[in-house]
Amino acid sequence: MSWVETELREQPEALSRFLAREEQTARSLARQLDDIQYVFIASRGSSSNAARYAQYLFGTVNRLPVAFATPSLYTLYGAPPRLAGAFAIAISQSGASPDVVAVLAEARRQGRPTLAITNDPGSDLARTADWVLPLHAGRERAVAATKTYANSVAAVALLSAALTGDERRFASLSEAPAVVAEQIERSFADAAELDRYRHVDGGTVVARGVNYGTSFEIALKIRELSGAPFEPFSSADLMHGPIAALHADRPVIVVAPSGPALESLRGFLGKLHELGLTIVGISDDEAVLAASETPLPLVGRVPEWLSPLVTVVPGQIAALRLARLAGADVDRPAGLTKVTLTR
Amino acid sequence: MSWVETELREQPEALSRFLAREEQTARSLARQLDDIQYVFIASRGSSSNAARYAQYLFGTVNRLPVAFATPSLYTLYGAPPRLAGAFAIAISQSGASPDVVAVLAEARRQGRPTLAITNDPGSDLARTADWVLPLHAGRERAVAATKTYANSVAAVALLSAALTGDERRFASLSEAPAVVAEQIERSFADAAELDRYRHVDGGTVVARGVNYGTSFEIALKIRELSGAPFEPFSSADLMHGPIAALHADRPVIVVAPSGPALESLRGFLGKLHELGLTIVGISDDEAVLAASETPLPLVGRVPEWLSPLVTVVPGQIAALRLARLAGADVDRPAGLTKVTLTR
Numbered sequence: 001m002s003w004v005e006t007e008l009r010e011q012p013e014a015l016s017r018f019l020a021r022e023e024q025t026a027r028s029l030a031r032q033l034d035d036i037q038y039v040f041i042a043s044r045g046s047s048s049n050a051a052r053y054a055q056y057l058f059g060t061v062n063r064l065p066v067a068f069a070t071p072s073l074y075t076l077y078g079a080p081p082r083l084a085g086a087f088a089i090a091i092s093q094s095g096a097s098p099d100v101v102a103v104l105a106e107a108r109r110q111g112r113p114t115l116a117i118t119n120d121p122g123s124d125l126a127r128t129a130d131w132v133l134p135l136h137a138g139r140e141r142a143v144a145a146t147k148t149y150a151n152s153v154a155a156v157a158l159l160s161a162a163l164t165g166d167e168r169r170f171a172s173l174s175e176a177p178a179v180v181a182e183q184i185e186r187s188f189a190d191a192a193e194l195d196r197y198r199h200v201d202g203g204t205v206v207a208r209g210v211n212y213g214t215s216f217e218i219a220l221k222i223r224e225l226s227g228a229p230f231e232p233f234s235s236a237d238l239m240h241g242p243i244a245a246l247h248a249d250r251p252v253i254v255v256a257p258s259g260p261a262l263e264s265l266r267g268f269l270g271k272l273h274e275l276g277l278t279i280v281g282i283s284d285d286e287a288v289l290a291a292s293e294t295p296l297p298l299v300g301r302v303p304e305w306l307s308p309l310v311t312v313v314p315g316q317i318a319a320l321r322l323a324r325l326a327g328a329d330v331d332r333p334a335g336l337t338k339v340t341l342t343r
Numbered sequence: 344m345s346w347v348e349t350e351l352r353e354q355p356e357a358l359s360r361f362l363a364r365e366e367q368t369a370r371s372l373a374r375q376l377d378d379i380q381y382v383f384i385a386s387r388g389s390s391s392n393a394a395r396y397a398q399y400l401f402g403t404v405n406r407l408p409v410a411f412a413t414p415s416l417y418t419l420y421g422a423p424p425r426l427a428g429a430f431a432i433a434i435s436q437s438g439a440s441p442d443v444v445a446v447l448a449e450a451r452r453q454g455r456p457t458l459a460i461t462n463d464p465g466s467d468l469a470r471t472a473d474w475v476l477p478l479h480a481g482r483e484r485a486v487a488a489t490k491t492y493a494n495s496v497a498a499v500a501l502l503s504a505a506l507t508g509d510e511r512r513f514a515s516l517s518e519a520p521a522v523v524a525e526q527i528e529r530s531f532a533d534a535a536e537l538d539r540y541r542h543v544d545g546g547t548v549v550a551r552g553v554n555y556g557t558s559f560e561i562a563l564k565i566r567e568l569s570g571a572p573f574e575p576f577s578s579a580d581l582m583h584g585p586i587a588a589l590h591a592d593r594p595v596i597v598v599a600p601s602g603p604a605l606e607s608l609r610g611f612l613g614k615l616h617e618l619g620l621t622i623v624g625i626s627d628d629e630a631v632l633a634a635s636e637t638p639l640p641l642v643g644r645v646p647e648w649l650s651p652l653v654t655v656v657p658g659q660i661a662a663l664r665l666a667r668l669a670g671a672d673v674d675r676p677a678g679l680t681k682v683t684l685t686r
Contacts (some may be wrong), residue, residue, distance in 0.1 A: 037380060037428040040408060045583030059413055060422040065383060065429065067410035070402055071579070072552045076603045079403040085380040085428045086408065099579065144584075202545060202572060209415045223588040229545060230588075231574050236414070236442065236685040240388030241487075244676040245566040245573075260419045264686070275677075333587040334618075342579040343607065 003142035004225065004330045008316050012181035014137045014147040015154050015309070019173060022133050022158065029131050030162035033113060037085030040112075042069035042103035044342060046145040046220060047091035050117075050152035052213030053308050054089070057156060060210070061305060062163045071099035075343045080106045089115045091155075093140065093148040094339040095123025104128045117155045119148050133159070142331050144224045146316055149217060150180070153308050160305075172302065176309050182299045183310050187317040193294050194280075194318050197251060198325040202229045204246060205253040205315070206238060206268070209261035214308045218253060218315030224333045225323035235268040248276050253318070254292070255311050256283040259304030266291075282314045346485035347568065347673045351659050355524035357480045357490040358497050358652070362516060365476050365501060372474050373505035376456060380428030383455075385412035385446035387685065389488040389563060390434035393460075393495035395556030396651050397432070400499060403553070404648060405506045414442035418686045423449045431457045434498075436483065436491040437682040438466025447471045460498045462491050476502070485674050486681050487567045489659055492560060493523070496651050503648075515645065519652050525642045526653050530660040536637050537623075537661050540594060541668040545572045547589060548596040548658070549581060549611070552604035557651045561596060561658030567676045568666035578611040591619050594637070596661070598654050599626040602647030609634075625657045 039058050041051040048068075055066040067086070074080045075098065088107030092100045095118035105128050108114045116129035119137050126132045135151040154173070161169035197203075203222075207215035215232040222230040230253070233242055246252065252272055256265040262285055269291045272279055281292030284300030296314040298307075323330045382401050384394040391411075398409040410429070417423045418441065431450030435443045438461035448471050451457045459472035462480050469475045478494040497516070504512035540546075546565075550558035558575040565573040573596070576585055589595065595615055599608040605628055612634045615622055624635030627643030639657040641650075666673045 037425075038408075038410060044580060048580070055413055056416065059416045059424045060420045063422065063425045065381075065410045065424040065426065067381060067408045070398055070555075072577075072604060072607075073399065073402045076552055076607055077403045078603075079406065081402045081408040082380075082406045083408065209419055212413075220584050224584050227588050227590075229572070229574065229593075231572065234415075237387060237391070239685055240683045241563050241567050245570050247570075250572075260421075261415060264415075264419055340583045342582055 002330045004144055004146060005320060007140055007142055008146040008320070009184060010138065011147050011150045011184070012177040014151055015177040015180060018136045018151045018154055019158065021136055023170065025133060026158045026162040029115065030159070030165070033087060036064065036087045038065040038067060040067050040069060040083060040086040040088045040107065041091065042071060042100045043091040044097055044100060044340065046149045046217060047093060047152055049213040049217040049220065050091050050149060050156055052216060053153055053210065054156040056210040056212060057160045057305060061160050069103040071103055074102040074106055075099045083107050083110050083112045086112050088112050089117065090125055090129070091117045091152050092125050093119045093145055095120045095125035096339050097341055098343050101125050101128055117152055143333055143337065144221060144330070149312070150309060157306060172306055176302055176306050179299060179302050179310055180313060183313040186299050187296065187314040190296055191317050191321045193296070194321045195325065196294070197322060200228055200251060200322070203250040203253065205230055205232045205255065206235050207255035208235050208264055209259065210305060211255045211257065211261070211308055211311055214255050214311050214315070217312055218255070218319070221316055221319040222322055225319045225330045226326045226328055227334060228322060228326070235265060246275065246277055248278055251278045251280050253280040253282065253315065254288065256281060256285060256288045257298055257304060257307040257311055258284055258300065259307065282311055345673045347487055347489060348663060350483055350485055351489040351663070352527060353481065354490050354493045354527065355520040357494055358520040358523060361479045361494045361497055362501065364479055366513065368476060369501045369505040372458065373502070373508070376430060379407065379430045381408040381410060383410050383412060383426060383429040383431045383450065384434065385414060385443045386434040387440055387443060387683070389492045389560060390436060390495055392556040392560040392563065393434050393492060393499055395559055396496055396553065397499040399553040399555060400503045400648060404503050412446040414446055417445040417449055418442045426450050426453050426455045429455050431455050432460065433468055433472070434460045434495050435468050436462045436488055438463045438468035439682050440684055441686050444468050444471055460495055486676055487564060487673070493652060500649060515649055519645055519649050522642060522645050522653055523656060526656040529642050530639065530657040533639055534660050534664045536639070537664045538668065540665060543571055543594060543665070546593040546596065548573055548575045548598065549578050550598035551578050551607055552602065553648060554598045554600065554604070554651055554654055557598050557654050557658070560655050561598070561662070564659055564662035565665055568662045568673045569669045569671055570677060571665060571669070578608060589618065589620055591621055594621045594623050596623040596625065596658065597631065599624060599628060599631045600641055600647060600650040600654055601627055601643065602650065625654055
């Protein structure tokens with residue numbers, strides 16, 4: 001079995017470990033935070049997709065706006081913004097990328113509260129931050145992140161729950177690993193449905209709301225593993241121009257779990273059908289699954305705010321299947337290294 | 344001549360008109376703004392690419408962090424974030440999209456200062472805002488934005504200059520339309536260089552720093568006009584995963600004007616060459632042009648912070664050429680309408 005598949009299957013265990021070990025840290029951090037007007041996040045790669053989740057979750061649950069850092073302002077321009085009112089968070093599996101460390105170091109210099117979410121509690125990033133949420137994902141050998149992504153999403157969810165102080169949110173979170181385990185079994189069983197896309201040379205992944213980051217992560221995973229350029233969009237942004245470049249031979253993967261964004265995505269499926277496009281539907285909604293050429297059912301049992309932990313799984317497994325069909329070496333994607341040191 | 348080409352050629356005139364008519368509004372607005380900790384921008388489509396420019400420009404010149412609104416939190420989730428400390432800006436050519444209007448209406452309800460940047464001063468968006476910067480681009484008939492994009496970028500630049508109060512910045516801005524005119528002539532003269540990409544079915548556009556938004560706008564323009572899926576990346580983000588999906592038959596357009604980001608992009612070109620990729624270089628730098636299979640020279644005479652007004656031009660003209668080679672109707676891209684009403 002490849003490292004990617006091994007680590008993908010370890011996600012429920014890694015999630016349980018992280019939640020058990022870091023719940024108290026998150027509660028304690030949430031009690032100490034004050035004078036926060038918005039959240040400021042630095043990240044790269046898969047971690048940026050966890051940051052996109054944070055933008056929706058903190059916005060809708062905690063009513064906190066989220067800004068993303070532009071690391072080049074710190075490393076190339078030497079002119080960082082003033083961060084009054086900001087709570088600065090860096091998300092990085094390795095904790096090693098100099099540009100991400102530079103953002104957190106500047107926030108700390110400005111006296112703002114700083115948090116590192118990283119799988120390496122001995123990293124430069126962890127040493128730079130006031131607080132650390134270690135991911136406890138265990139060593140990740142595959143270049144493509146799976147369990148560190150899942151645990152980064154869980155870290156964001158845990159922090160959001162701690163900021164509300166709502167015990168029902170902690171209870172929902174503790175039930176998520178078992179649902180992820182069930183989804184992994186279900187999605188491996190469905191994977192042969194992807195074999196009709198053996199010769200696909202690209203496609204699109206669409207979501208809206210809290211799963212916007214999921215669409216980025218699924219597209220990135222397919223790109224990294226199979227080499228086929230899939231690209232992510234919110235359905236609304238796609239309508240403002242990029243939809244002109246969609247073709248029937250490039251499938252559109254629609255991530256549409258039950259929740260406030262579902263109705264809007266159902267309408268969007270109608271537009272895709274009018275254009276003669278091919279739909280892969282990741283959903284627990286019967287109408288979406290029935291409208292999909294390739295339905296990839298969700299076992300569905302987590303509330304929508306936690307759905308990104310589950311909805312990414314059919315995408316990860318689809319990426320693995322498409323890579324095998326393409327004969328790619330999933331543990332060594334072309335041109336990539338595990339730790340990327342951008343400045 | 345198509346509407347797109349006509350309007351693309353009108354950009355210098357539209358820019359001059361906007362700058363002449365709105366300089367005083369921007370100066371007055373800048374004097375009245377206070378208690379601003381960050382900027383909060385709502386936009387869709389090409390306007391989001393002007394917003395990406397704002398993120399770098401306000402960050403590096405005005406030291407203001409920029410957060411992007413997630414309109415679905417307002418329209419689908421009904422749970423908008425608290426905007427204490429925010430200066431809310433909406434950028435929309437039509438001023439009609441309900442989701443963008445909803446963000447500005449909520450900011451105003453929360454008592455935050457609001458600005459509409461729009462080509463229609465009679466639009467819902469303009470009526471919702473405390474201040475309006477009308478774009479004065481004249482009617483834009485083509486579905487693909489050119490002169491409204493240029494003027495939106497100019498509006499951001501004008502506002503940034505006004506916030507600094509630095510007269511040299513106003514002087515540089517007033518010289519920009521003539522440089523854009525010269526670049527349009529130069530880039531039409533170079534356009535036949537693109538004919539080797541007649542059968543191209545996709546590609547990538549890369550930039551870093553203040554031209555990050557330019558890479559998005561060029562990719563969007565190529566997608567809208569020719570239907571070929573080009574996609575934008577910062578060179579740093581590309582290294583963290585997506586580079587695995589690049590192929591020699593899909594060119595990489597690198598936007599690399601002189602300035603703080605140039606050295607980093609020069610190094611990145613070496614990595615692209617190692618991977619055997621084909622480079623289209625938009626630059627005034629001899630080394631970048633020499634390292635490009637297809638050099639698209641910039642006339643270069645504006646400071647880097649204004650370069651996005653000029654660097655987009657070779658990309659717009661490349662999009663037009665690729666569309667002609669593909670036999671596309673550039674005034675009626677598949678699946679698009681001029682005004683898109685997303686919620």
